[in-house]
Amino acid sequence: MLILRIWNYLRGYAIIVVKGIKIERFINLAVVNNIYLWDIEKIDYATIKAKISSSDFFKLKSIVKKTDSNIQIIEKCGMPFKIKKMKKRKWFVVGLAILLISIYILSSYIWMIEIYGLKNIDEQVVIENLSHAGLKIGMRKKKINKRKVENKLLIRMPELTWVGVEMKGTKAFIKVVEKGPEPQLINKDEPCDIVASKNGVIEKILVLNGDGMVKDGDTVKKNQLLVSGTIIRNNLPERYVHSMAEVHARTWYEDVEEIPYEQIEYKKSGRVHKTYSLEIVSRKFERDKKIPYEDYNKIEKEIYIFNFGSYVFPIKLIITQYEELVSTTKIISEEEAKTICEERLNAKIKLQIPEDAVILNQRIEYFPNEKSLIGKIYVEVLEDIGVKVRIK
Incomplete structure (x- = not known):
């Protein structure tokens, strides 16, 4: 029964092994003397295993002598023995209590x-x-x-x-x-001009509203007036409109890159140095950080010591790993330098050209010298260069 098990746990009990040729008589004498044995298990003809309360255990002394048996305690169980162990580990219990209280208090803060x-x-x-x-x-x-x-x-x-x-x-x-970037929009009922956002040659201009000031084939400069929102007609009063137009022009972009023939490469030597530090709240405790390498990769890892899902406490171990890098010098050919130069120039020029622009022509010119290769990229594109500006 559950109640009986709880009672036995509270008063304490022992698991014993009894050996002897008079095992049956041993059990009978225990019953006669009101000594309660339970969970009796027969191991062999001369050995049994059983449980007995701590108070009844000492009553077995006379029965052991009468039956010429040998008794051995395998395990002590129950509350009294737990308390006894805890008393022996008083400072451990005190420390555990302090730790639990600290965790409870710390869990009410944001860390x-x-x-x-x-x-x-x-x-x-x-x-x-x-x-x-x-x-x-x-x-x-x-x-x-x-x-x-x-x-x-x-x-x-x-x-x-x-x-x-x-x-x-x-x-x-x-x-x-x-927030996304706020476009400088001009209301359609607000008068405005259209000017060139950059230098170029007009490929095609289609004026929907306003007076066109340039024509196809004209070379224009940045901020030059392309479409005027100020309408002037003979014998009519001056009026202002919201200019609208598509202005496609050929524009040019260029960039330069230099690639030395002598390239420095860094490779891992296989040597690794680790340092450890402890951070409590925002205070860091660490030993002297002497890095034994001149060139290295640094990898830092943070481990929260007390991490229970969404409950993280401000005590963390910081492991910093330094991987030694050894520099080597490599001489590359002119063709290899051209390949590297082309990749870098294409990446750089791509950042300058608008996404909706159409590339018409692209070329790269190379200028080698004794120590390096210089590359220049030239790109011709077709793009809309019209920008609306308010009429002041």
Whole structure:
């Protein structure tokens, strides 16, 4: 029965092994003397295994002598023995109690902030503004008003359109949405001109509204007036309109890159040096960091010692690994230099050309010398260069 098991656990019991040729008589004498044995298991003809209460165990002394048996305690179980062990480990118990109390207290604070949704804004900037908005590491959760934090952060950071704050365990999760770049739009009922955004040669101009000031084949300079929103007619009053047009022009881009024939390469030597430091809250404890290598890769790993899902406590081990790099000098050929130069020039020029532009012509010229190869890229594209500006 469950109640009997609980009672036996509370008063304590022992698991014993009894050996002797008079095992049956041993059991009978125990029953006669009101000594309760349970879970009796016969191992062989001269050996049994059983459980007995701690108070009844000492009553077996006379029965052991009468039956010429040998008794051995295999295990002591129950509350009295647990308490006895705990008394022997008093400082361990005290330390465990202090640890549990500390964990309970620390779990009511925020020890980690995770931010999601950032694209262009630096995370540290958001964390600093969160501190002024009423949320920072080490704050008690009860003192944090999520809605106030959201509103204050939006006020402090106008570059954000939405903020959401959630707290789970000792973590705060901040979700943000950044504002996109605001286009400088001019209302259709507002008068404006169209000017050239860059130098070029007009390939085709189609004026939908306003007076065209250039024609196909004309060479234009940056900021030159292409379509005027000021309409002047003989015997009519001057009026202003919202200029509309498609202005496609040929434009040119160029860039330069130099590739030395003597290239320095870094390879891992296989040697690794590790350092360890402990960070509690925001205080770091570390030994002298002497890096034995001149050139190296640095890899840092943080391990939270007390990490239970959403409950993370501010004690972490920081393992820093330094991988030694050995530099070697490699001489490359002119053809190899051209290949490298072409890849770099194409990557650089691609960043300059608008996505909707059409590439008409592209060439690269190389100028080798004793120590390096210089490459120049020239790209001709077709793009819309018209930009609207308000009439002042």
